[in-house]
Amino acid sequence: MRVRRITTSIAAVTSLAAAVGVGYVLGNDPGAGTVPASPPIALANADLTVAATCDDLLDSYVERAIEQVGPYGWGSGAVAFGSSGGDSEASSPSASAGTLRSTGVKTSRTTSNESGTNVQELGVDESDVVKVAGSLLLRLREGELLAYDVSGDVPSLLSSTQLEDARSNGWTADPGGEMVLVDGRAVVLGSSDDGRTTTITTVDLADPTAPSIVDTTTIKARASAVRLHGDVVRVVLQNSLPELDFSYPDGAFGEIRAELRNRSLVRGTTLADWLPTVDGDPVVDCxxxxxxxxxxxxxxxxxxxxxxxxxxxxxxxxxxxxxxDTSYFSTDRFYLAAGGSQWGGWTDCMDCRTGMTAPSGTTPLFAFALDGMDATYVASGDVEGTIADRWSMDSVDGSLRVAVGPSSETGNFNSVLTLREDGSDLVEDGRVDDLGIDEEIKSVRWFDDLAIVVTFRQTDPLYAIDLSDPTDPQLLGELKIPGFSEYLHPLGEHRLIGMGQDASLDGMARGAQAALFDVTDLTDPRQIDVVRYPRESQAGAGVDPRQFTWLPEQRVALTVVSQGWTGTTGWVSVLSLDDGSMTNRMVEVEHGSDVADVRLVPLQSGKVALVTGEDVSFFDIAG
Incomplete structure (x- = not known):
């Protein structure tokens, strides 16, 4: 099928070229070839421009690509598929002790979504393998959409829809698929084996006993993130370097000839090789x-x-x-962090940490304003250092907050920066440095006026940073303990739970752990309890936060813990909180690769659905 595209409201290349000349793009078309006196949306600056024609856009790709091709193909010859309890010691920096501006964790921005998915941003749903709406539960399993009625004593299967069209267009059971659910329709995304093709299937569930596929579209691109803003589904698509029929040198075909032929292949590419396409036609205008x-x-x-x-x-x-693939969505903004060139395989996990490197030690940032169906460029800038993943970015009240790791352009420490939009530029507003010297950022959690940052090398410093004044962020306190937290979740205004790894004093990881923190006094954060799991175990939420569920009324956390690379066993850890302590009960639920898809989904009825590889059941919290 052909995609009917509604592009941003630029009427012609000539009017856009005029806009670029003065550093703006038109937000509305005031007339052919004219530029309003006060353009509503800023676009072009020294960091970001637009080609005047499609030929110019293609030339910009080819010119850069020629520098990256050699006698063995891209780079060194590999095709690039992606950018691809112990004693505690607390300290309260004297510089901030007298200027405390924040005395508790505000959790209004961090909660599970009504669709059952544990999300980063309140009001922005994320794709998952399981979704709920009232008494309807949907789950994906190997290219099959299963609908259940969860209103009875046991879940009842209503229908099973084989996504046959998706299979014929490149659907695979591995990496499977994810979906969002909106207004009685599921939008399902699946990927091809090589990660270069995404199939988007829309399924109407007006009658969940007889769902109907209303649209199937295959796009030549890889989906790295899916978000739901109201009734608009946004998909982040990636196109890396094209697959070309490169030559390789041998005795009769030397390196010089191979490189010349390979460069000729790059010069022969078209925009369909560089842009996402449907049936060979680009889905984005030049x-x-x-x-x-x-x-x-x-x-x-x-x-x-x-x-x-x-x-x-x-x-x-x-x-x-x-x-x-490092991007972050707030309710009204999309931020993209650009990385340096990377060579090797791709990951099939949406939103997972990639270890992105910063080009020249500096990471460019691009900001888009979200309005209805439109995403429009508004500003760009850069930060010195590396941005690990989406959890390292956050936006509130017009302030972009970023946690950055060290690079060739920084010292041997981590930092938290705030940035603001100044015209078409993202400019630094304030910063805190010297967080975790010679250590790596393991997790970040943002609140309205606060950042909690965990770093690790041999011990686990947990830093509390006051962001109530974006121009003057301050380090309030830190806690040093063995081990580290890979995922942090708020449990009310005074408690945090961290899922991660226990470690010895010399930094050797020993197994998964759950740590409970008291952040009532941010100048003196404390670890008040810890649950340690078997040796060589892993906390699922450390890789995929959707394997963590918080039930505030019961004061119970449910999280998936696994052990073993072969013969893997997966448990649900039932962590009951009571007066500053945790008790743990382990329930064995799954084995093998299906452990990664285990979900615990709160239902409207107050029950919790347990979704495993082969079954949907109700989970007994009390045991």
Whole structure:
């Protein structure tokens, strides 16, 4: 099928070229070839420009690509598929002790979504393998959409929809698929084996006993994130370096000849090799692809595609000419962090940490404003250092907050920075440095006026940073303990739980742990209890936060713990909190690769659904 595209409201290349000349893109079309006196949306600055024609856009890709091809193909010859309880010691820095501006954790922005998924941002749902709406539970299993009625004593299977069209267009059981659910329709995403193709299938569930597939579209691109804003589904698509029929030198075909032929292949590429396409046609217009002015960031294309589930043929798209899977959505902004070129395999896990490197030690950032179906460039800038993943970014009240690790342009420490939009630039507003010297950021959790940052090398410093004044963030206190937390979750205003790894005093990981923190006094955060799991075990939430569920009324946390690389066993750890302590009960629920798909989903009825590889049941919290 052909995609009917609704692009941003630029009427012609000539009017866009005029806008770029003065550093703006039109937010509304005031007339052919004219530019309003006060353009509503800023676009172009020294970091970001737009090609005047499609030929110019293609030339920009080819010019950079020629520098990256050699006698063995891209780079060194590998095809790039992606950017791809112990004693505690607390300290309260004297510089901030007298200027305390925050005395508790505000948790209004961090909660599980009503669809049953544990999300990063309140009001922004995320894709998952399980979704609920009232008494309806949906789950994906090997290209099959299963619908259950969970209103009775036991879950009852209503229907099973084989996504046959998706299979014929490249669906695979591995990496499986994820979905969002909106207004009685499921939007399901699946990937091809090589990670270069995404199938988007829209399923109407008006009658959940007889669902119907209303649209199936296959896009040449890899989906790295899916978000739901109201009734708009947004998909982040990645296109890395094209697969070309490169030559390789041998005795009769030397390196010089191979390199010349390979460069010729790059010069022969078309925009369909660089942009996401449906049936060979790009889904983003040339005038909606922004070109970064930095030759050292990963070459490729990252596209934000918006889909209307009520009319799946209606889409909007905008893109940046770089390949990156490090992105963050707030309720009204999308931020893309560009990384340096990376070579090797790709990961099939959406939103997982990739260990992205910063080009030249500095990470470019691009900001988009979200309005209905549109995503429009508004500002760009950069930060010195590396951004590990989406959890390292946050936005509130117009302030972008970023946790960065060390790079060639920084000291041997981590930092938290605040940035603001100044015209079309993202400019630094304030910062805190010297967090975890010679250590790596393991987890970050943001609140309205607070950041909690965990780093690790041999011990686990937990830092509390006051962000109530973005121009003057302050380190309030820190806690040093063995082990580290890979995922942090708020448990009310005064408690945090951290899922991660226990470690010896010399930094050797020993097994999964759950740590309970008291943050009533942010100048003196304390670890008040810890549960240690068997040796060589893993906390699922450390990789995928969707394997953590908090039940505030019962004061119970449910989280998946696994052990073993072969013969893997998965448990649900039932952590009951009472007066500052935790008790743990382990329930064996799954084995093998299916452990990664275990979900514990709160239902409207107050029950909790346990979804395993082969079954859906109700989980007995009390045991």
């Amino acid at each position: 005038t909606d692809v922004a070109i970064p002015d930095d030759d050292e960031i990963a070459l490729g294309t990252t596209t934000v595609l918006a889909v209307d589930p009520a009319g799946p043929g209606t889409r909007t798209s905008t893109a940046v000419a770089t390949d990156s």
